[in-house]
Amino acid sequence: MPVVFRERGFRFHFYSNEGDPREPIHIHAAKPGVDAKFWLYPDVELAYNRGYDAKTIRRLRDIIIARRQIIEEAWNEFFA
Template sequence: MSPVVFRHRGYRFLFYANEGTPREPPHIHVIKDHIDAKFWLWPDVSLAYNDGFDARIVRKLIPIIEAQRGTIERAWNDFFGEAD
């Protein structure tokens, strides 16, 4: 199961139910047209890996993630049962 936190202009912003053991720090995957990128949320939103988005798209995704960082982190904590 991959909980989709939100959608924006055809992009799905989600995380995976199995995020490693031990679990990785909070982050978000962005998927569109079978292309996936992963962004760390803290200390600043930053690209962890990119599997095909061009640099222009990555630059556009960062402020979207920054604006939704609180929502993403709450969804992460709710799903994984972690305290705020």
């Protein structure tokens, strides 16, 4: 599970076995006991939420929007 970055106590990562065929670019945001998945394109959009409140989801989305290029670069480098 490649960790792309950590911020505000959240771990932003993706899994090395992202489906067959591979799923589109996305990122997971996790803390112990909670997880959310966001698609990156065409817009940053919540795929699922397991345990976060609405305020935290908005905060996570803002972080992902700000770092979308870093996430995409890490994804492309890992799966190249």
